[in-house]
Amino acid sequence: MKTIFSELHSLQSVETEFYRGKWVDAFEIPRRAELVLAQIERAGLGPVVAPDSFDLAPVLAVHDRDFVRFLETAWQAWSAEVGPIPAYPNIWPPRRSRMIPTRRPGAELGRYAVDMSSPVLEGTWAAARAAVDCALTGARLIDAGEGAAFALCRPPGHHAGRDYFGGYCFLNNAAIAAQYFRDSGARRVAVLDIDYHHGNGTQDIFYDRADVLTVSIHGDPVQEYPYYIGFADETGEGAGAGCNLNLPLPWGADFTAWSAELGKGLERIAAFAPDRLVVSLGVDTFEEDPISHFRLRSADYPQIGRRIGELGLPTLFVMEGGYAIEAIGVNAVAVLSGFESAG
Numbered sequence: 001m002k003t004i005f006s007e008l009h010s011l012q013s014v015e016t017e018f019y020r021g022k023w024v025d026a027f028e029i030p031r032r033a034e035l036v037l038a039q040i041e042r043a044g045l046g047p048v049v050a051p052d053s054f055d056l057a058p059v060l061a062v063h064d065r066d067f068v069r070f071l072e073t074a075w076q077a078w079s080a081e082v083g084p085i086p087a088y089p090n091i092w093p094p095r096r097s098r099m100i101p102t103r104r105p106g107a108e109l110g111r112y113a114v115d116m117s118s119p120v121l122e123g124t125w126a127a128a129r130a131a132v133d134c135a136l137t138g139a140r141l142i143d144a145g146e147g148a149a150f151a152l153c154r155p156p157g158h159h160a161g162r163d164y165f166g167g168y169c170f171l172n173n174a175a176i177a178a179q180y181f182r183d184s185g186a187r188r189v190a191v192l193d194i195d196y197h198h199g200n201g202t203q204d205i206f207y208d209r210a211d212v213l214t215v216s217i218h219g220d221p222v223q224e225y226p227y228y229i230g231f232a233d234e235t236g237e238g239a240g241a242g243c244n245l246n247l248p249l250p251w252g253a254d255f256t257a258w259s260a261e262l263g264k265g266l267e268r269i270a271a272f273a274p275d276r277l278v279v280s281l282g283v284d285t286f287e288e289d290p291i292s293h294f295r296l297r298s299a300d301y302p303q304i305g306r307r308i309g310e311l312g313l314p315t316l317f318v319m320e321g322g323y324a325i326e327a328i329g330v331n332a333v334a335v336l337s338g339f340e341s342a343g
C-alpha cells in the first residue's frame with residue numbers, strides 16, 4: 001500500500017513535556033515518524049508519496065469554526081504578547097463558565113486545550129494541516145480505488161474533539177478522513193481505534209451520528225488518560241445511540257485479553273457493514289511502551305493487521321501513538337504488512 005507522508009511534521013517539536021509533575025524528555029518527537037518511514041522503506045511496504053493540499057472545508061466539517069480559527073492564529077497572538085516561546089496553557093475555564101471570549105491569548109489557550117501535552121509552536125498549524133492533508137490524500141486514494149493506504153500522520157489526532165485539543169493532538173486526522181469519506185459518497189464509515197489511549201476526540205465528534213461507527217480498545221479511563229471519557233457504557237446518543245463501542249482493558253492486559261476485545265470490535269464493524277474503514281493506528285499497546293501499560297509483543301502486530309484485513313473493507317490507516325522509539329517502526333509496519341497478507 002501507499003504511504004502518505006509530509007516532512008512538515010517536524011515543525012511540531014519540543015525537547016520536553018510535563019509528565020507526573022516534572023519536565024522530562026518529550027515522548028511525542030519527530031523521530032517517531034522518521035523511524036516508521038525508515039521501516040516502511042526497509043520492509044518494502046510500497047511507495048511513499050507527498051500529500052495533496054486541501055482547503056479548510058474538510059477540517060470545518062468536523063471541527064468548530066472558532067476552534068479552528070484559534071489554532072490558526074494562536075501562535076501569532078501568543079508570540080506577539082509573550083514572545084517566541086512555546087504556548088502552554090496554565091488556566092482552564094471552571095465548569096459553568098459563560099465562555100465569553102477574552103482578549104488574552106493565554107486565556108483563549110485554556111479555553112481550547114484540555115491538558116499541557118500539546119504546546120502551540122510557530123509551526124504547529126502547518127504541521128497539523130500537513131497531517132490532515134496526509135489523511136485526506138489517503139482517503140482520496142481509496143476513493144480512487146486503492147484497497148488501502150497509510151497516512152503517516154504526525155502530530156496525531158484522535159484526542160482532538162470538535163472544539164478542543166490535547167494529548168499531543170491538534171486536529172483529528174482520522175475523524176476528518178472519515179467525514180471526507182461520507183461527503184464523497186460512503187453511506188456508512190467505521191473508525192477502529194487501536195491506540196492504547198481512548199480515542200476521545202473521535203468519539204466526541206461522531207457521538208450523535210448513526211452514519212459513523214466508532215470503536216476503541218484502550219486502557220480503562222479509571223486509571224488511564226484521557227480519564228474522563230472512554231467508559232464502556234458510553235454507547236452513543238440520539239440518532240447515534242448504539243454507534244459507539246468502548247472496549248476498555250485494565251493495566252497489564254496481554255495479547256490474549258486484547259485480542260478478545262478486537263474480536264468484539266471487528267464483529268460490531270462487520271455487522272455495521274460500512275463502505276469504508278478508518279483505523280487509528282497506535283502501537284503504544286507494546287509491552288515496552290514508556291507511557292502505556294499493555295503487554296503486546298512485536299509478534300502480535302501482524303496478526304492484528306491480518307484480522308482487520310479479513311473484514312475486506314477499503315481501509316485507511318492513520319498513525320496515532322507509539323513511544324517505544326526502537327520498536328515503533330517494526331510494530332506499525334507489521335500491522336500494515338499483516339493487513340496486506342489478508343488481502
Ligand code: OKP
Pocket residue numbers: 019020117156159167168195196197198225282284320321322
Ligand atoms: C497520545 B496518543 C498521563 C500523561 C498523558 C498524554 C498522552 C497522550 C497520548 N500520565 N499524556 O493517544 O498516543
Ligand code: ZN
Pocket residue numbers: 195196197282284320321322
Ligand atoms: Zn496513545
